[in-house]
Amino acid sequence: MSKDIQIRNGSNLNLEGDADKILVDIPVSKTFALNPDNFFNITPKLIVKEGDSVKKGSPLFFSKQNPRIHFVSPAAGEVTAIVRGAKRKIIQVVITCDGSNEVVSHDISDFESLDADAVKEIILKSGSWPFIKQRPYNIIAQPEDTPKSIFVSTYATSPLDVDYDFLLKNNKDDFQRGIKVLNKLTMGDVNLTVDNSFKGFFETVKEATLIGVSGAHPSGNVGVQIHKIDPINYGDKVWVVNPEDVVNLGILFSKGEFSAQRTLAVVGSSVQKPQYYKATIGASLKPYLETSGIDLKEDVRIINGDVLSGSKTSEDGYVGFYNNLISVIPEGNHYRMFGWLPFVDNHVPSISRTSFSWLLGSKKAKVNTNLNGEERALVVTGEMEKVFPMNIFPMQLIKACLVEDIERMEALGIYEVVPEDFGLVDYASTSKIEAQDIIKKGIELMIKEVG
Amino acid sequence: MSFLRNKIDQIKKPFAKGEKWEKFAPAVNAFDTFLFVPNHTTHKGAHIRDAVDLKRTMVTVIIALLPALIYGIYNTGYQYFIQIGEAFSFIDAFMHGAWKIVPMIIVSYVVGLTIEFIFAVYRGHEVNEGYLVTGLLIPMIMPVDIPLWMVGVSTAFAVLIAKEAFGGTGMNILNPALTARAFAFFAYPTYMSGNKVWVSEASNLDAISGETILGSLAAGNEVTYSMLEMFNGSIPGSIAETSALWVGVGALILIITGVGSWRIIFGGIAGAAIMGFLFNLWGANALMSFSWTNHLMVGGFAFGIVFMATDPVSAAQTNKGKWIYGILVGFFCILIRVFNPAYPEGVMLAILLMNVFAPTIDHYVVEANISKRKKRWAAAQLKTA
Secondary structure (H helix, E strand, O other), X not given: OOOOEEEOOOOOOOEOOOOOOOEEOOOOOOEEEEOHHHOOOOOEEEOOOOOOEEOEOOEEEEEXXXXXXXXXXXXXXXEEXXXXXXXXXXXXXXXXXXXXXXXXXXXXXXXXXXXXXXXXHHHHHHOOHHHEEEEOOOEEOOOOOOOOEEEEEOOOOOOOOOOHHHHOHHHHHHHHHHHHHHHHHOOOOEEEEEEOOOOHHHHHOOOXXXXXXXXXXXXXXXXXXXXXXXXXXXXXXEEEEOHHHHHHHHHHHHHOEOOOEEEEEEEOOOOOOOEEEEEEOOEEOXXXXXXXXXXXXXXXXXXXXXXXXXXXXXXXOEOOOOOOEXXXXXXXXXXXXXXXXXXXXXXXXXXXXXXXXXXXXXXOEOOOOEOOOOOOOXXXXXXXXXXXXXXXXXXXXXXXXXXXXXXXXXHHOHHHOOHHHHHHHHHHOOOOOOHHHHHHHHHHHHHHHOO | OHHHHHHHHHHHHHHOOXXXXXXXXXXXXHHHXXXXXXXXXXXXXXXXOOOOOHHHHHHXXXXXXXXXXXXXXXXXXXXXXXXXXXXXXXXXXXXXXXXXXXXXXXXXXXXXXXXXXXXXXXHOOOOOOHHHHHHHHHHHOOOOOOOHHHHHHHHHHHHHHXXXXXXXXXXXXXXXXXXXXXXXXXXXXXXXXXXXXXXXXXXXXXXXXXXXXXXXXXXXXXXXXXXXXHHHOOOOOOOOOOOHHHHHHHHHHHHHHOOOOXXXXXXXXXXXXXXXXXXXXXXXXXXXXXXXXXXXXXXXXXXXXXXXXXXXXXXXXXXHXXXXXHHHHHHHHHHHHHHOOOOOOHHHHHHHHHHHXXXXXXXXXXXXXXXXXXXXXXXHHHHHO
């Protein structure tokens, strides 16, 4: 039975700087860092201190909310810095490699005969548990739960997003093993969503329900797919895993060690050679940026993730825990004379027809970070619905979040959304509403009040 | 350009944060942002943003209004010269109209923007661009000979009571421009209806008089205008409402740019057409048997449904709600016209009435979505139990 889904609302932004399908291997960086902010709603408790030597896979900190969830070092070496911010909040745990390549190994013999609890224990102990996230809220999954289903989305629709078929083509066996591991964790389906027009090697993956998806962004967002395929009801837990993290789980259960593989695509109009790199979670970004030919003297914004919902970093930053994409675009801190007039400055892309940019057709747009206006009261209606393909009223939900009305947020579907689903709402907003930020605060409130 | 930029930055210095005149920054910013799109960059959320902003949206509405306004100015002169029987050229008629109408536009903008600026400074937010449209709409829906001070008072009433009292742009329940007209209509009825107000100078010169088509129908008089005249708008009426043709051009601009809701516009036309058709079948009096196609062209219906009912703040906000709202506006507009000859112009009251009910319509649309979700939850619970 085909359960293929087609998503109508949304918009694909056609931007300059798509990655060429070349996979480059450059020397591994010397420094690594783990940033607790990559993990939504986690309070880290440090296990190591400055000067400690760690192996690859040694725990660095654990979650205060659930001490079973460990966060481990992606490389072997010495903890050289623990960077703290305001109120002594931990910003970064920095590890400098000593070239020893020591690894913490785990006993994984005959995992196919293990039960769910034993599999969970190995994943937890190895530090691979944070690869598994939970909906609602997009937080790290609770090991005590049994999800009603697990989703893996290989259909990437964000601006300049990666091609997972290309990215994982050398890891087909590990991917298959990872899917087997996921099957141990749920009584329901492991749903693998693929691009309906090009399924790639995912078509041959066994023990997963293959679902073809078509449509513009945000149809690749796993939350949108869950909403269409198996919507989350009150009290439901659905787990989601990124495709490359399925591979990382597969490697864990073949080699017996924590795998921090992260294939990166460095993209964006400021990148001269946009291409893929074999990299590692937490690796220093600089070598990849330099190899891609980015002029770091220019005023550019470096983003861990895509341009709609990634997080800002700098040339001294590190590869994030979850993203396969590094986007680099010029900053837009300059004035445009009379740029507010309709049908003026059509090179600035616009979904709205108050610009002729839609007539430029397939021409790839060069974007920058200018806000293109100022924040205003909510006036225009209906524009959010155009880019929000769920059966949820986005503006009403945003307003409920603003007034912190928990009952109404619940009724309007807060359990089914995460901030990234509002990426295009942010983008398209005439009044420059920070929808993702409002939804994030709403979800934080829900976690605090409802749990 | 950079010279101008530097000059502005210099002027703005005392208005910066922590400086002497910080409080008045919104007023200065309002002018600055009309020259330049600011250099603000994204700090949270999406890193890139669409080129559209509220200024662009509002100016698009103004562009859509211009054809109707220009025709309205010409028609003002045309009606005057036709009545006094003088020979005239297009320029003569246009200049006569402009002489009357430009001062009204200036009064409306000066009074309204002054209040907007005061509230922006007082409340410490930027000046919203919504008034650019409201300020142009107000004179466009007034009779040409209304004294300027009445335009000023109506504008002040609308901005203060209909908008700022509710919290400013985006919060108002009633359409501010229509509130201005409603205020004038009930406060100064002799200047807003009858057969001496619709043609320029009619109250001064005995030779001139002109009743709107709906007015003559309500009074039981013969309508002497042809269908073509109703369509292209060479009939007496409020300044810019008469031409279905040029209002239609505006509607096209709004629909193509996506700024005006096509759901409301088409819903309104459908509602009015159906209601007009039903009355045609009944046909008990002249108003009822007035053809439904003519109903769509005369009076303020076309102008109202295209430019007033589509105001996104006071209209229904959900897509389904917009259909219901539009249809009901059309429906009530014809109903009021036919059943209440004291208010031959039904569209103003129909839109204001539906403005009040728009949140109710949305409420039921949203509740339907909520109850669907809750039913799904209940069904899921039954399955697992």
